[in-house]
Amino acid sequence: MNKQELENLLNEVAAGRVAPAEALLQLRTEPYKDLGFAKVDTHRGIRQGMAEVIYGAGKTKEQILQIVSAMRAESEKTVLITRMAPEAAVYVAESQPLSYDELSKIGIVGELPRKDGIGKIVVATGGTSDLPVAEEAAKTAEVYGNEVVRLYDVGVAGLHRMMDHLDEIMSARVIVAVAGMEGALASVLGGLVDCPVIAVPTSVGYGANFGGLSALLSMLNSCASGVSVVNIDNGFGAGYLASMINHMEGK
Amino acid sequence: MNKQELENLLNEVAAGRVAPAEALLQLRTEPYKDLGFAKVDTHRGIRQGMAEVIYGAGKTKEQILQIVSAMRAESEKTVLITRMAPEAAVYVAESQPLSYDELSKIGIVGELPRKDGIGKIVVATGGTSDLPVAEEAAKTAEVYGNEVVRLYDVGVAGLHRMMDHLDEIMSARVIVAVAGMEGALASVLGGLVDCPVIAVPTSVGYGANFGGLSALLSMLNSCASGVSVVNIDNGFGAGYLASMINHMEGK
Amino acid sequence: MNKQELENLLNEVAAGRVAPAEALLQLRTEPYKDLGFAKVDTHRGIRQGMAEVIYGAGKTKEQILQIVSAMRAESEKTVLITRMAPEAAVYVAESQPLSYDELSKIGIVGELPRKDGIGKIVVATGGTSDLPVAEEAAKTAEVYGNEVVRLYDVGVAGLHRMMDHLDEIMSARVIVAVAGMEGALASVLGGLVDCPVIAVPTSVGYGANFGGLSALLSMLNSCASGVSVVNIDNGFGAGYLASMINHMEGK
Amino acid sequence: MNKQELENLLNEVAAGRVAPAEALLQLRTEPYKDLGFAKVDTHRGIRQGMAEVIYGAGKTKEQILQIVSAMRAESEKTVLITRMAPEAAVYVAESQPLSYDELSKIGIVGELPRKDGIGKIVVATGGTSDLPVAEEAAKTAEVYGNEVVRLYDVGVAGLHRMMDHLDEIMSARVIVAVAGMEGALASVLGGLVDCPVIAVPTSVGYGANFGGLSALLSMLNSCASGVSVVNIDNGFGAGYLASMINHMEGK
Amino acid sequence: MNKQELENLLNEVAAGRVAPAEALLQLRTEPYKDLGFAKVDTHRGIRQGMAEVIYGAGKTKEQILQIVSAMRAESEKTVLITRMAPEAAVYVAESQPLSYDELSKIGIVGELPRKDGIGKIVVATGGTSDLPVAEEAAKTAEVYGNEVVRLYDVGVAGLHRMMDHLDEIMSARVIVAVAGMEGALASVLGGLVDCPVIAVPTSVGYGANFGGLSALLSMLNSCASGVSVVNIDNGFGAGYLASMINHMEGK
């Protein structure tokens, strides 16, 4: 119940068309979401036109299809499914217009929205093993209406490769830096640009990587300003935040 | 050497006014900083009008004064000094127009710039012991030209206190969530709003706080979208990033 | 044997009426279990009418059936089996009146006792992935005679969902807060109510969850009074303790 | 605004005595605290007659006195100050009826309430170095109206000392087990009794104690049912929770 | 080459029967083991009559058989194989007199030596899940000629079970305390007896057990004198050390 609806309800009460007791019931039953919060349900998205999200891990293919169907029945929105198993993709694709990317385990039902982000989002990785997480970030950003530039395998141990893409790096409005062993990527990029850098440590690696801990600590300790960090392997979170920043209007 | 200067140099060579060997020397001597990077020095700031920063920890009061004086001699900019010891403040204030805040250990030499940020930055804390870090973030944001709303002691164990400030929370363009024991603050705020939330874990606490580790892990594991994390106690980093986002222009 | 009896015994020995060997035997054999402790065997339960418990993990289906049969032969009590593999359930169900819940891996042989707990126990979870542990807690509490209210998926990142169930939360006598990523749940609930909150961190999650460590630390650092913590994934322990508190008589 | 008040407001709207717009405003302005929560402020205590609490660490003696005075001005309640520095105690005692215990750093202003807890709370420690934390728990419980039995230095490495106090242990309604090196205390006590055991790990120790981590892990891994854990050194939290349980009424 | 042999060699040189160059070669080729050390090869055992040991993990069944055969060819000694896979046992048993225990994964080829240990070794466990490690310790001790008393499932959460076996505990010359969750076992036993207690933490458990870390830290922090610790799950090491102590002669 938004502000307008609440006003309407009170008008109805004032006009005698709704009994106070009935209004009371409505106000008590859903005490919170009716109080005019901008964001009534994080699962339903923030603005009209935005995609729905399903976290696919731990859900059966039947559950996923059921949720997709219900969402699609309600509206024509795009539905984004993260961490979707290949079998679930096969199953859902039988009855829904699904496009699926096996690398990132991302499934998208429906049309991608038009690109209404203000600038470009650069998604960069240190190595090829970071691609699944990077693609999760990139595809998430695309589903939310952003133009994404992928700069993969530009790790700091081969600085010239990064330098070859300096123009693209400098033109970014937001950068998502995905790296496992080489948490250094976020620092180096953060030192080159003056836009926000969202660092995503990945659990990919070996030895004293400790499931992403080395990259996480390295990124948190970045000396470059404008760098912040999301959880290990959280490509979706980075893509979502990048899109949020890329859609921020000026004055 | 920017693109234009490089073109000029080549034109000079073509015109015979600069010998190829001399051009070679120039191109070799400063191979990097002349290639047109927007951000040649992270220490010199990004745009005209922005404040200079000195990290005060580990510097003597004489060193701090020396750097401040040099910066002031060059221009009329504001200078921000973080982690400044009280004795250094007394010393610098003798010859420079310093305002100093003992709580956050922040010193500011010169005038605050006009508030040219697009929206408001909310700095929220879970408890009173997080104030020093929160003030470092808040004052940093102010020095960079932002309007800051302080919501202190709104920890999730007393949810009603947060709710009392719902309007201010909802009106933020960026939120900095500072919390030690209660890393939960970032999650709860992130669930309420649809703007970026920058989480700052603090080392303040006792028991199994482990120097901020509990809050850090809690914030990284936030289920709310739009939350990212900076280093433990890094109020400056959060304030700087918040300002960066708050100054992003629309299309 | 009290001091006086010991003195008597020694006098008897001194007088030749008790042989030293016999006295020795008395003093050394079975000194403990016969001495009238209220709780002679933690595995046999505390009061008549209470269920027996078998920790199913690491036991073969034959072993489980054997123990169940022995317990049932001795009395008509209910038997609770935790961490029971589905195959063991199929096997035991062939000869015993077993009801089995695959989600929580809980098996119950025999009738549930009547609900003799004083109030209601609320079991709340932050997300759907915490359900197995939550159900272990809930079913354990039910087996011990409690009325259980389940509030699942009320994580703090969607505060309105928790608020929708405020009446149920406020009416609890004990709350079990089960959460993996969002250890914040215990803090927020602990801040709302004035009854004991038993926090159960779960190992479910990803990234810097570290097998439940993030939720564990977050819960231990809760700023809300009345919150205590059991081991990661220990739904049984929480349900048992909740039942113990819910059965405490007044004066 | 409780249910009755909300009903009244709606009636006023229905009767035309309150304009819908004005009702809207009221419903928006204070969306939360008016919704009938039992516990509007965790800092003000839960029931009449209960003590106020001030966390003294990090507060100046002047701040503590100021808060104490304000609380005392409002009512005649007892005020409990935890982690109070000796100098603050001297300062506050000049103008307030303070009793102060240097060991536990607990200060109490005003009279202790009458003992209205239902049973006895046993506070046990493994060694003498755990006394400060144990006294914080014990005094907290006393301030909240409980009879406390202290069993100090009954660590499991000298089992006979614990056995000497079996009667007191068996007669407890709640037990607080405080131990640093010997986290085993909670397990052994939990195996003897059938009442809740609240375990408090302490940071006191040396070697691989790691600031209380060894006791914390040991207590979390207790095999005894009915044991839960609070934060390292959190004597106040344990005493408060023990009191909460000890005041729970029967049917 | 022992002292006598070295003396002989030098005598041979003095007598002209061995050329200095040849003696030089002998002394250089095996510079170490010839210098009269008591323990020339840890793999070959210390005294005549002692069993050989093969660490079976990571070796193929063919490799194990090959080593066993070579050892048996050389002498009639007993061969102990630890961490032996069931398939390897089947394979070796085809051609060697192997007795194999599936629980402890211990295989023994040949006859057990006569029990020449001075006293009894008690192997105690906290729970049934610690049995594999405990059996590894017990069988190792038996292979080295010790009488072993097994006290399984005497965890401290059920103190009366331990007390039922007080006589056996008090009569031990060495105790091996094996425990996973309940590292407390070592402390309690160490407090009861005045013989060496060798503590073996096990990785068996769940939650914040962290692969045996909780028990390891608990055991290291034991307040009882006479307790020392071996590596997690190192049943062999404990059994070997227990045997070593149990064979120490008096003056």
Next chain:
Amino acid sequence: MNKQELENLLNEVAAGRVAPAEALLQLRTEPYKDLGFAKVDTHRGIRQGMAEVIYGAGKTKEQILQIVSAMRAESEKTVLITRMAPEAAVYVAESQPLSYDELSKIGIVGELPRKDGIGKIVVATGGTSDLPVAEEAAKTAEVYGNEVVRLYDVGVAGLHRMMDHLDEIMSARVIVAVAGMEGALASVLGGLVDCPVIAVPTSVGYGANFGGLSALLSMLNSCASGVSVVNIDNGFGAGYLASMINHMEGK
């Protein structure tokens, strides 16, 4: 009280010859301490002639003197004080025959007992910074009647220094290996000898020593048989256990 006696007692009660209250009293009072344990108080020592021990850390000089005086009044035994501050030593020496070693912070009141240990105890260290812990072990062993051989600074990085003392090493009945950085010492010694090696990790070091963790883990992972570990810096524990083993009689 055995099963028969319990049955008799209950029969007596049934027959009216024993009042229930009296039976209750018998069953509940002082069940334990009268049962004739060999080791009634771990603080009083195990055998006649053995020294008393006071853990001096955290005790005031007055408390230490008081305990010493009480012990001395009771008997003529030696009293060992560990972790004794220099000021406490000065204070106690005024009225007691104290010898004090500032390095190890060990104080001894009274005569050293005659050396009745069976063999020699070797205390070896890896570096000079491990001396305080090593001396705590050595002096403890001496106070308990052992002959101690000190081999200091024989770290494995200078193997020849260890080799220079091979005779002394080979002649030990028990070895205490004290090392901080170089946990390797225990492994190398354990590989050379066939007597028990008690490893003591020390917290002395720098870098990734982590308060003794590196040495602790290294020692636990020793591949040499016969090695066990005590807590970090626990020289007393090692010396005590070494003495216990060194006093074990043969058949």
Next chain:
Amino acid sequence: MNKQELENLLNEVAAGRVAPAEALLQLRTEPYKDLGFAKVDTHRGIRQGMAEVIYGAGKTKEQILQIVSAMRAESEKTVLITRMAPEAAVYVAESQPLSYDELSKIGIVGELPRKDGIGKIVVATGGTSDLPVAEEAAKTAEVYGNEVVRLYDVGVAGLHRMMDHLDEIMSARVIVAVAGMEGALASVLGGLVDCPVIAVPTSVGYGANFGGLSALLSMLNSCASGVSVVNIDNGFGAGYLASMINHMEGK
């Protein structure tokens, strides 16, 4: 573009044969790799004649073959494939001259280069379980043209085995010390020789090995000079660095 090429380009511009705009384009397109760096691509090797490397983990057999083929098409160099699955080896061997070692998972396509290293590289291991990592180091060194001496199973717990190979150890120009449980190997070797020792901790082990952490910490804390450490299990890195040092020319 090397120095010469840059000079040529500038000469072309001076001569009017290349337009300044075109030169500008060339200089901008590849801003970095043309500036005369010695090492333009870490993936392409440093000097002519050196082998190419493919990190096989996480690549499909088709991808590996494709890369190998492309490399071989370009030149006749040797190609080294690390962490290569047996199936990939079978697949690649069908069309390429592959030699494959299952133990180290190393594949080599083409001829081994001639041994042009200056001295010998000794690769030593503490136990047999470290062989896979040691072979990765050894084969890597061989592929880069070094003579390798393997000293396997010379752990410090059996010092005489190491001493048997003293001559080989003393004759090394670089030593690679590979050890899991026994990180001590690096210290002992480092103390014996005066050449660089590269320590490789391995994750092989059990108990408190914690995935190689124990060996890693032990090696970092080595007291021997000249020891440095690479990542856990990083045999390739150690072999590569050893080769680099072994090819360093004198003046």
Next chain:
Amino acid sequence: MNKQELENLLNEVAAGRVAPAEALLQLRTEPYKDLGFAKVDTHRGIRQGMAEVIYGAGKTKEQILQIVSAMRAESEKTVLITRMAPEAAVYVAESQPLSYDELSKIGIVGELPRKDGIGKIVVATGGTSDLPVAEEAAKTAEVYGNEVVRLYDVGVAGLHRMMDHLDEIMSARVIVAVAGMEGALASVLGGLVDCPVIAVPTSVGYGANFGGLSALLSMLNSCASGVSVVNIDNGFGAGYLASMINHMEGK
């Protein structure tokens, strides 16, 4: 006793000039250091002309002077004192030709040796706070006869600063990369050059630096080849190893 001396001894025996028993004694008394090791004492240095080293931490000023005097009395060598307190420096300087650097706490007695290293050693740091450790490395390298190039404050967050010194970086024979927060320095340098890079993590930093752990893990996980790591803050170790490599002769 080297090979020649051993041969001589045997010849003497053969010639009857030395009795076998006497030879036996000699061979037994010093079994180790006589066997021809190149490096009999790590404390005495490796080659003539090399400096002696004293680790100053934990030694009194008197002890340091005493050792220095003894060393100087024996020869004219240079003596290097690391971790030397300023007071010790004042004290030693009174009677010895000491030069002391307060930043690195390095003292040098006597003349620096001539620079006989083959190439240049570059010591680079990420920030100014890493200077003490970097100077310890640099001064150590100088004392051992190397030419050192210092590149301080060239952290990766300001890449252009590193690029300004590309020529010096490329000309290094060995690089020591010292960094605290920014462990990335080693990776970036390792990617640019093809000489050994010795990485030294420093404990300087704040937040989730955890005493150098973040830099340590980051450096261990470097993707650049040729990088190895020494202990946290171990500037001496890095300088020593760099010198060792820089003195390696070619064929």
